[in-house]
Amino acid sequence: xxxxxxxxxxxxxxxxxxxxxxxxxxxxxxxxxxxxxxxxxxxxxxxxxxxxxxxxxxxxxxxxxxxxxxxxxxxxxxxxxxxxxxxxxxxxxxxxxxxxxxxxxxxxxx
Amino acid sequence: xxxxxxxxxxxxxxxxxxxxxxxxxxxxxxxxxxxxxxxxxxxxxxxxxxxxxxxxxxxxxxxxxxxxxxxxxxxxxxxxxxxxxxxxxxxxxxxxxxxxxxxxxxxxxxxxxx
Numbered sequence: 001x002x003x004x005x006x007x008x009x010x011x012x013x014x015x016x017x018x019x020x021x022x023x024x025x026x027x028x029x030x031x032x033x034x035x036x037x038x039x040x041x042x043x044x045x046x047x048x049x050x051x052x053x054x055x056x057x058x059x060x061x062x063x064x065x066x067x068x069x070x071x072x073x074x075x076x077x078x079x080x081x082x083x084x085x086x087x088x089x090x091x092x093x094x095x096x097x098x099x100x101x102x103x104x105x106x107x108x109x110x
Numbered sequence: 111x112x113x114x115x116x117x118x119x120x121x122x123x124x125x126x127x128x129x130x131x132x133x134x135x136x137x138x139x140x141x142x143x144x145x146x147x148x149x150x151x152x153x154x155x156x157x158x159x160x161x162x163x164x165x166x167x168x169x170x171x172x173x174x175x176x177x178x179x180x181x182x183x184x185x186x187x188x189x190x191x192x193x194x195x196x197x198x199x200x201x202x203x204x205x206x207x208x209x210x211x212x213x214x215x216x217x218x219x220x221x222x223x224x
Binding site: 006041103 | 142144146152153154155156159161167169198200204211212213215216217218
């Protein structure tokens with residue numbers, strides 16, 4: 001089983017739609033979780049951290065479910081500029097590694 | 111914030127030839143450094159990471175190696191490239207012991223092995 005798994009998509013949604021991505025992780029002792037965004041042929045960039053209590057940044061909401069070992073990212077009121085690949089990242093406990101999922105591709109159309 | 115310089119940006123190499131990708135970091139000291147590879151249409155695979163000079167952890171057995179001769183320099187090498195080594199190689203840096211999870215990436219090196 002992969003350490004971090006995501007639905008590759010693509011998710012094709014119209015502008016203004018709400019879309020949600022899930023990510024599961026296999027190591028129950030993982031300590032930190034993040035969402036990154038990667039535009040086509042570019043390097044990934046941190047979108048937001050995921051806190052145990054859930055957190056929101058504008059139109060983006062991230063949540064963590066430790067019992068079920070998954071994290072989620074919700075995007076409200078989708079914009080054309082949200083089109084990208086969204087990568088789930090997990091930091092296993094007591095390591096310096098950051099493990100990336102394969103990414104979920106989002107395409108927002110007019 | 112940190113700035114990651116990575117080169118060369120693009121290279122085309124024949125099978126069996128050597129490889130050297132270099133990465134340097136500005137704006138921090140004693141960072142954790144990482145090499146990732148992203149094959150076409152796939153996610154980032156962690157190849158190596160380093161928490162200090164001369165300290166290299168290898169994540170996958172393969173014909174690649176990494177070295178960290180200086181605090182802010184990270185090198186990825188191969189003696190003989192394989193076709194399967196083609197991909198997008200990314201160097202990344204993170205503040206040592208920081209839990210923010212923010213990796214700063216270089217712009218990547220796109221390698222095609224023919």
